[in-house]
Amino acid sequence: MQLNKYLPSLSLLVFLAVWQGAASTLHSNTLPAPYTVAIVFWQAVVSGQLPYHLGMTLMRLVVSFSISMLLGCAIGIVLGRNKALNAFFDHWLVIFLNVPALVTIILCYVWFGLVESAAILAVVINKLPNVIVTIREGTRALDTDLMDMARCYHFSKTKTLRHVILPQLQPFLMGATRSGLALIWKIILVVELLGRSNGMGYQLHLFFQMFDVASILAYTIAFVAVIQLIEVLILKPLDKQALRWRR
Secondary structure (H helix, E strand, O other): OHHHHHHHHHHHHHHHHHHHHHHHHHOOOOOOOHHHHHHHHHHHHHHOHHHHHHHHHHHHHHHHHHHHHHHHHHHHHHHHHOHHHHHHHHHHHHHHHHOOHHHHHHHHHHHHOOOHHHHHHHHHHHHHHHHHHHHHHHHHOOOHHHHHHHHHOOOOHHHHHHHHHHHHHHHHHHHHHHHHHHHHHHHHHHHHHHHOOOOHHHHHHHHHHOOOHHHHHHHHHHHHHHHHHHHHHHHHHHHHHHHHHOO
């Protein structure tokens, strides 16, 4: 058990050692050493460029993620509880799940212009079907005995949702949240690359044109670090809190 505490740090050290070894062996600008990337990272932070562009990307992530989760959970629960509505919209869900994200982004920009709302809408449209399907399947798996109990005790719809449905949907909610964060930030980068003048995607596009691999890695590490902080400081505590009712 004591050893397990140090395994994550050990794996990170092994990764850095392999990275340093490969960089030292190749001596190529396409694979800068960790120390070089660290210097570029620090310079980008001090100049204010990295915090600014990271902040813009995170703003888009928070807005689009919140809209996707709220709408997706509501629609998913309704479809999971209503067989007629589920049958009516099932084919549409399959279609939207398989429409390439790039197509949706381009169409939103063409139809609504290169504006912030079009960028957010493109991200929401790409993420929403995933949330709906995940929550719908969770709603289908609800314990019918608990639902019957709620009806017998004349629970209101709000009370049933809060005390019966949502606790059972917690694993599905966390799954949709984690997969949502992983998917949304990738889509946002494409959105920013195609039609925004700021953000991580826009910067990565500039670095690609200049073959600046060190800056690409520095900006990528910054965003991955933020996502890890969200996981450790927000998602895991919420997950632990939500599972207190289970024995």
